[in-house]
Amino acid sequence: MVDTARRPGRPPTIHRDDVLAAAVAVIDTEGLEALTMRRLGSALGVTAMSLYRHFASRDAVLAAVVDALAHTVDFVPHRTWPETLRSFAEGYRAMLLRHPRAVALLATHPVDERRGRELIAPLLTAFAEAGVGDERAVTIVQSVAVFTLGHALAQVGGAPPAPETGPYYDAWFAAGLTALLKGFA
Numbered sequence: 815m816v817d818t819a820r821r822p823g824r825p826p827t828i829h830r831d832d833v834l835a836a837a838v839a840v841i842d843t844e845g846l847e848a849l850t851m852r853r854l855g856s857a858l859g860v861t862a863m864s865l866y867r868h869f870a871s872r873d874a875v876l877a878a879v880v881d882a883l884a885h886t887v888d889f890v891p892h893r894t895w896p897e898t899l900r901s902f903a904e905g906y907r908a909m910l911l912r913h914p915r916a917v918a919l920l921a922t923h924p925v926d927e928r929r930g931r932e933l934i935a936p937l938l939t940a941f942a943e944a945g946v947g948d949e950r951a952v953t954i955v956q957s958v959a960v961f962t963l964g965h966a967l968a969q970v971g972g973a974p975p976a977p978e979t980g981p982y983y984d985a986w987f988a989a990g991l992t993a994l995l996k997g998f999a
Contacts, residue, residue, distance in 0.1 A: 830868045895940040896995045914970035
């Protein structure tokens with residue numbers, strides 16, 4: 815029989831990135847409601863109190879999760895701002911659908927404004943190169959981001975959709991995004 819009791823001595827060393835990865839894993843597998851400091855500590859093999867060295871509260875963990883997930887959005891700058899913005903929206907939606915249990919969190923906890931501007935810097939560059947002012951560019955990006963987030967929330971927010979609805983959601987998203995981009999062009 816293997817002894818699994820904790821031995822006295824130094825607890826396992828964890829880092830901020832470990833806490834974030836575990837938080838995302840708990841949200842992805844058990845849902846947002848399951849993420850408590852105690853559950854997070856258990857996932858990492860440490861006490862909940864040890865997490866406070868890295869984060870002041872559960873809310874601080876949630877804010878960091880939002881930031882970390884937002885920074886996984888993959889998109890490619892293109893020749894024109896509509897193409898770049900389409901790539902961003904598709905990358906954002908892909909991230910949201912990879913983390914369906916985090917969509918509500920992302921809908922209710924916006925990315926920090928400074929960090930958000932860092933994320934969309936390539937988009938703002940594409941707009942500036944096309945002669946679109948910063949305020950209008952931010953309005954367009956925000957509109958597309960909110961459309962994308964709302965669409966993902968509609969897709970994953972309720973009861974699990976039937977598998978055959980997946981292609982419909984893809985088509986609806988593409989049509990809505992195209993209309994939105996044409997409207998801003």
